[in-house]
Amino acid sequence: MLRDYEMVTIISPKVAEEELAASIEKLTQLVVGRGGTMSNVTPWGRRKLAYTIKSFNEGNYILAQFKLDPKMVSGLEADMMISEDLIRHLVVRVGD
Numbered sequence: 001m002l003r004d005y006e007m008v009t010i011i012s013p014k015v016a017e018e019e020l021a022a023s024i025e026k027l028t029q030l031v032v033g034r035g036g037t038m039s040n041v042t043p044w045g046r047r048k049l050a051y052t053i054k055s056f057n058e059g060n061y062i063l064a065q066f067k068l069d070p071k072m073v074s075g076l077e078a079d080m081m082i083s084e085d086l087i088r089h090l091v092v093r094v095g096d
Contacts, residue, residue, distance in 0.1 A: 002036065002067040004094040009080070010059035010087050013046060020060060023085045027064060030079055036068035053087050
């Protein structure tokens with residue numbers, strides 16, 4: 001059974017604007033590769049961080065809404081943690 005999730009991701013400011021689409025595609029492939037479906041991806045643009053993370057003061061924010069089997073979420077988060085482009089992420093279940 002697939003459940004609804006939202007994910008906010010902060011992509012490193014070192015990633016150029018031209019390469020940002022490729023980073024978003026990698027996020028989509030992480031979800032789709034686990035049998036999920038991506039319903040909406042909204043780039044929020046580059047914003048200042050509330051505090052320094054990995055020596056960065058700003059990052060590119062992405063909001064993604066997707067459906068995924070709950071058993072696959074921990075693997076998704078593990079892959080996101082080892083990605084060099086991502087400096088922070090948060091996945092939350094929506095509904096129920």
